[in-house]
Amino acid sequence: MITFVQHVGRLGLSICTEVGRAGLFLSKSIWRKPRSSQKLHLLAHTLFNSGVLSLPIIIVSGVFIGMVVGLQGFNILNKFSVTSELGQMVALSVVRELGPVVTALLFAGRAGSALTAEIGLMKATEQLDAMEMMGVDPLGRIMLPRLLGGFISVPLLTIIFCAVAIWGGDLIGVKWLGVDGGAFWSNMQNSVDFRLDVVNGLIKSAVFGVVITWMAVYQGAAAVPTAEGISHATTRTVVYSSLLVLGLDFILTAMMMGGW
Amino acid sequence: MGQKSLETLVGFFILLAIAGLLMLAFKVSNLTTYQGNDTYDVKAQFDNIGDLKVRAPVTVAGVKVGQVGSIVLDPQNYRATVILRMDKSANYIPDDSSASIFTAGLLGSNYISLSPGFATQFLKDGDVISETHSAIVLEQMIGQLLFNVNKNKAGAGDSANADKS
Numbered sequence: 565m566i567t568f569v570q571h572v573g574r575l576g577l578s579i580c581t582e583v584g585r586a587g588l589f590l591s592k593s594i595w596r597k598p599r600s601s602q603k604l605h606l607l608a609h610t611l612f613n614s615g616v617l618s619l620p621i622i623i624v625s626g627v628f629i630g631m632v633v634g635l636q637g638f639n640i641l642n643k644f645s646v647t648s649e650l651g652q653m654v655a656l657s658v659v660r661e662l663g664p665v666v667t668a669l670l671f672a673g674r675a676g677s678a679l680t681a682e683i684g685l686m687k688a689t690e691q692l693d694a695m696e697m698m699g700v701d702p703l704g705r706i707m708l709p710r711l712l713g714g715f716i717s718v719p720l721l722t723i724i725f726c727a728v729a730i731w732g733g734d735l736i737g738v739k740w741l742g743v744d745g746g747a748f749w750s751n752m753q754n755s756v757d758f759r760l761d762v763v764n765g766l767i768k769s770a771v772f773g774v775v776i777t778w779m780a781v782y783q784g785a786a787a788v789p790t791a792e793g794i795s796h797a798t799t800r801t802v803v804y805s806s807l808l809v810l811g812l813d814f815i816l817t818a819m820m821m822g823g824w
Numbered sequence: 825m826g827q828k829s830l831e832t833l834v835g836f837f838i839l840l841a842i843a844g845l846l847m848l849a850f851k852v853s854n855l856t857t858y859q860g861n862d863t864y865d866v867k868a869q870f871d872n873i874g875d876l877k878v879r880a881p882v883t884v885a886g887v888k889v890g891q892v893g894s895i896v897l898d899p900q901n902y903r904a905t906v907i908l909r910m911d912k913s914a915n916y917i918p919d920d921s922s923a924s925i926f927t928a929g930l931l932g933s934n935y936i937s938l939s940p941g942f943a944t945q946f947l948k949d950g951d952v953i954s955e956t957h958s959a960i961v962l963e964q965m966i967g968q969l970l971f972n973v974n975k976n977k978a979g980a981g982d983s984a985n986a987d988k989s
Contacts, residue, residue, distance in 0.1 A: 605827060608834050616837045655852050720841035727844035730852055749851070754881075758853040 586782045593707040593781075603709065610713030614675035614777075618721060621674055622667060626725040629666060630732025633657055637733075638741050647743050651752035654733030659756060659765045663726040665813050668772035671718055672805040676780035679710055680801040683784025684794035692785075707781055714777025715770070722769035726762075764820050771812060776805040862912040864949040865893060868923045868936075869903045874959025876925055876934040882908050884938045889914035892936065908936065910947070918943040924957035934959060 637653040683706065686692050692702045730752075737743040756762070780801045787797035873895060882890040890910035898905045908923075920941030927934050938953075947953075 605831075608827075608831050611834045611837070612830050616833045619837065619840075659848065659852070717837075720838065723841045723844040723848065726852075727847045730847075752852055753854055756853040758849055762848050762853050 585786070586778065589707075589782050589785065590711070590778050593703045593711055596701075596704055596708065603704075606705070606709040607712055610709045611717055614671070614679065614710075614713050615717030615720060618671060618674050618717070619724070621670055622721050622725050623728050625666065625670060626663075626728035627732040627735075629662055630654060630658060630729030630734075631736045633662070633729070634733035634736035634741075638737060638743070647737075647741075648747035649751055650737045650743050651733070651748035651750075652755040654737065655730055655752045655756050656761065658729040658733070659726050659761050661765075661813075661817070663722050663729065664765050664769040664772060665809060667722045667725045667769060668718065668776060668809045669806055671714075671721060671773070672776045672780075672802055672809065675714065675717075676776050676801050676805055677798045679714070679777070679780040680784040680787070680798045681794060683707075683710070683781060684787035684789070684797050687785065687787060688789040688791075688794060690789075707785065710781050711777050714780070715773050718773025718776065719766050719769045722766065726765070768813065768816050771816060772809050775808050775812060779805040779808065863890065863909045864912060864915070864947075866908045866910055866947050866949075866951050866953060868906050868908060868953040868956050869898060869901075870906060870923075870925065870956050870958050871903055872958040872961065873904045873906065874925055874927075874934055874961055876906070876936070876959065880933060880935050882910065882936045882938065884914070884917065884940060886937075889917070889938070906936070908953075915946060915948070917947045919945045919947045919951055920955070921947065921953060922955035922957065923953045925959035927960070927962075 633654050634650065637650050637657075638647055641647045641650055641653065686706065692706070695702045695705065734745075734748065738745045738748050783797045783801045783804075787793045876892065876895065878892055878895060880892045881888045882892065890908055893907040893909035895907075896905050897903075910917075917938060918941040920943040921938045922941065924937050924939070925934055926937050941955075
């Protein structure tokens with residue numbers, strides 16, 4: 565019995581130290597001296613790696629999610645013979661919920677795991693230590709551009725996902741199932757509010773971007789420098805950031821619906 | 825891949841996101857409609873607004889000419905004060921028009937319909953629409969209907985009893 569309580573205590577302590585370490589890591593990487601413009605190409609490089617290279621999967625899944633929401637929505641709305649409201653249904657569900665969450669999950673799988681593996685491998689091959697020996701600060705040179713790149717690219721990817729998914733809904737609803745195009749778009753415009761729906765969705769995705777990138781970079785930096793350690797760290801990145809995204813999504817949605 | 829082409833691709837990525845945001849702003853959401861100064865406010869007081877919501881449409885003969893700006897309860901006379909945010913281009917509505925609250929379809933949302941009067945003065949900013957008709961509350965109508973049916977039945981029963989005696 566006492567050992568069980570001991571185990572619980574140890575687990576609690578280790579969770580606390582882990583969270584504290586991750587927080588210190590984030591603040592140390594973000595707050596540093598003004599960067600020279602030469603660092604900008606590092607940022608461009610990570611934007612390319614985590615943003616541009618994620619575009620194909622984001623666009624393809626956006627189109628398919630838009631199409632499937634259109635198809636499902638059409639079948640439900642057809643029962644009440646209000647298929648003209650299809651645009652509203654597709655746009656609201658994509659902009660408020662599916663866009664930010666699905667983009668975040670895909671980003672965690674596509675870019676988050678790659679970040680962890682890259683940094684973990686750098687640590688395992690002692691590149692980070694070598695940098696420090698050369699007088700280059702690995703936090704500023706490696707971590708900071710990767711963090712910023714992730715923070716920037718998740719909201720941008722979410723915007724693209726939403727636009728593409730609504731186009732996919734239009735493709736299915738209007739072009740294939742024959743919903744009236746004018747009603748589709750005008751009902752959508754009447755019901756979607758820029759401040760309450762679009763901006764709130766983007767706030768969510770910005771939070772998700774911070775959480776995923778932070779988790780990915782920290783897990784890479786804290787990985788046990790062996791092949792097995794890196795594989796564990798990569799798994800942890802995807803699992804933890806997916807869980808955090810889903811949990812935070814609920815909390816943020818509840819706060820936004822509560823009128824915060 | 826060289827640094828130049830990499831930066832070009834990142835630039836395209838950002839431009840694509842901006843284009844997506846513009847589409848979300850202007851094609852998907854209501855950012856363009858009824859914003860800024862191209863509206864004027866008209867006040868109307870109703871006994872009961874039913875299920876009327878802010879941003880519900882205001883129509884004349886079914887054509888949208890504005891939307892509901894805000895709804896507050898008047899503390900003096902306990903009536904609902906509704907601010908109608910009218911489109912500036914609809915500046916030809918007579919000021920003795922009457923406002924009624926209707927329901928779109930059997931289960932649809934409520935909207936305000938203005939029936940034009942005959943005055944030569946037009947509604948302008950800050951005017952008050954004096955003649956209003958409250959929302960028709962479906963539950964009350966059904967209640968009245970049931971009450972009347974029961975009364976008729978009871979009345980019929982009484983008269984039958986009276987015949988017997």
